Amino acid sequence: MRSESYSHTQQNNIHLASIETFILRFPLATPVRTSFGVMPARPAVFVRVTDRDGISGWGEAWCNFPACAAEYRQALITEVLSPLACKHIFPSPQALFASLSQQTAVLTLQSGDHGPMAQAIAAIDIAVWDMCARKAGQPLWRYLGGSQDTVTSYASGINPTGSEELIRQKIAEGYNAFKMKVGFDSEQDYHSVSMLREIIGHDRRLMLDANQGWSPQDALASVLRLAEFSPLWIEEPLRADSTPQTWRELAEGSPIPLAAGENIAGHNAFCQAMDNFGLRVIQPDIAKWGGLSGVLALLPEIKRRQLQYCPHYLGGGIGLLASAHLLAASDMPDGMLEVDANPNPLRHALCGPLAHPVQGVVALGDAAGLGIEPDIDAIKDRLAG
Structure with a gap:
């Protein structure tokens, strides 16, 4: 990677207007087997962020196990993280990621929900990077x-x-x-x-x-x-x-x-x-x-x-x-x-x-x-x- 990477992200402040979530499931004819269990369906939690200029980006949260994982990640994004992410203006995706992680750190310790919270934050982060790249007119890579x-x-x-x-x-x-x-x-x-x-x-x-x-x-x-x-x-x-x-x-x-x-x-x-x-x-x-x-x-x-x-x-x-x-x-x-x-x-x-x-x-x-x-x-x- 080039040493000058990411400097452009400082030029585009991130001010989110909304975060939407979508849950989908695909039932498997042949379940995926692992040493610790069987996956009978493929779930997904997709996330769309939109900024105040109307530019959107897409992300995804891990939610394979247990069966209720998708709904829980969706609730964390909607009820906990969305208000925090849309409240402030951030100078870069990294700054937004750091802020969400820091603001939920004590809650995560209290609840023991380290994995679900990290996965919900990850989905928003991916979507924000996609949004920023779209706004810059560049492929994400x-x-x-x-x-x-x-x-x-x-x-x-x-x-x-x-x-x-x-x-x-x-x-x-x-x-x-x-x-x-x-x-x-x-x-x-x-x-x-x-x-x-x-x-x-x-x-x-x-x-x-x-x-x-x-x-x-x-x-x-x-x-x-x-x-x-x-x-x-x-x-x-x-x-x-x-x-x-x-x-x-x-x-x-x-x-x-x-x-x-x-x-x-x-x-x-x-x-x-x-x-x-x-x-x-x-x-x-x-x-x-x-x-x-x-x-x-x-x-x-x-x-x-x-x-x-x-x-x-x-x-x-x-x-x-x-x-x-x-x-x-x-x-x-x-x-x-x-x-x-x-x-x-x-x-x-x-x-x-x-x-x-x-x-x-x-x-x-x-x-x-x-x-x-x-x-x-x-x-x-x-x-x-």
């Missing part, structure tokens, strides 16, 4: 300071069983990298990963995601066994709250690089994890913590430590597209964007060019902001039909 618009994507969310047809479909669509869920029965994990490697061959990249499903002992045994399939990384092989020593010991014994970040929140927490966990791949999720402002500030820390930035994402198309713009702006050529392989019109209808990779690569283009104008009513009609 350029407004964020990037110099090129391409990102490499990979197909994610692949279930351990019954995924053969989906994998072949994604190969036909242009994907060259795939990530499978593990963390189940040891034999099932082995045979599932063997199946994936056999279908994709040895020229395509393979990654694994254990979703915090292993004990330290099981994690080491599993990575040693699965290493024969040459995974690029193993994601969350341990619980996110495992001690730094536990992470380091696994990293030292694992032939597979360790990845984590979707369940880390806060700049200091990320820096401590990067310094103490032995991670090689860092995976913040802009819809779970930080929005664009928080993760943007992490990028120099990731680059300085020579780690790989591969944003986590498992939601609708707005947050996915924002993740892609931030990855493009990072100017880290080894980064890869996670794209859920499972059917989801809440993603597909709103992710613009990400729906059509060419050899795994997507060009985001020069349209202002995120480059899309969501038609929520049309998506609702499609879901109803």
Whole structure:
């Protein structure tokens, strides 16, 4: 990223007039399985901010679990955050993000709602960045300071069983990298990963995601066994709250690089994890913590430590597209964007060019902001039909 990035944001004061929220759900014919539970539907909380000049921007909050998560994030945005965000004039998106975080800090401690509040703030932050880029007439990746618009994507969310047809479909669509869920029965994990490697061959990249499903002992045994399939990384092989020593010991014994970040929140927490966990791949999720402002500030820390930035994402198309713009702006050529392989019109209808990779690569283009104008009513009609 260019060192002069973001100076233009100081020239456009942010004075919000309204914040609207929209909840949509897409029921899944084949639920997504993880080591900790099953997702029977794909929910989304989309946010539209509009300033006093009538310019709008779009964001999204993480809300996958539990089933009532979407409604709760919506209530936090509408009842708690909207009055705070619309009350003052802010010199930049970062200033608005900092203000919302500071003004809700004690409330968050009192209620224990660290995750939901962070996700609600993240949605507003993403929307404000989109609004500012639209107002400047620039694509978000350029407004964020990037110099090129391409990102490499990979197909994610692949279930351990019954995924053969989906994998072949994604190969036909242009994907060259795939990530499978593990963390189940040891034999099932082995045979599932063997199946994936056999279908994709040895020229395509393979990654694994254990979703915090292993004990330290099981994690080491599993990575040693699965290493024969040459995974690029193993994601969350341990619980996110495992001690730094536990992470380091696994990293030292694992032939597979360790990845984590979707369940880390806060700049200091990320820096401590990067310094103490032995991670090689860092995976913040802009819809779970930080929005664009928080993760943007992490990028120099990731680059300085020579780690790989591969944003986590498992939601609708707005947050996915924002993740892609931030990855493009990072100017880290080894980064890869996670794209859920499972059917989801809440993603597909709103992710613009990400729906059509060419050899795994997507060009985001020069349209202002995120480059899309969501038609929520049309998506609702499609879901109803």
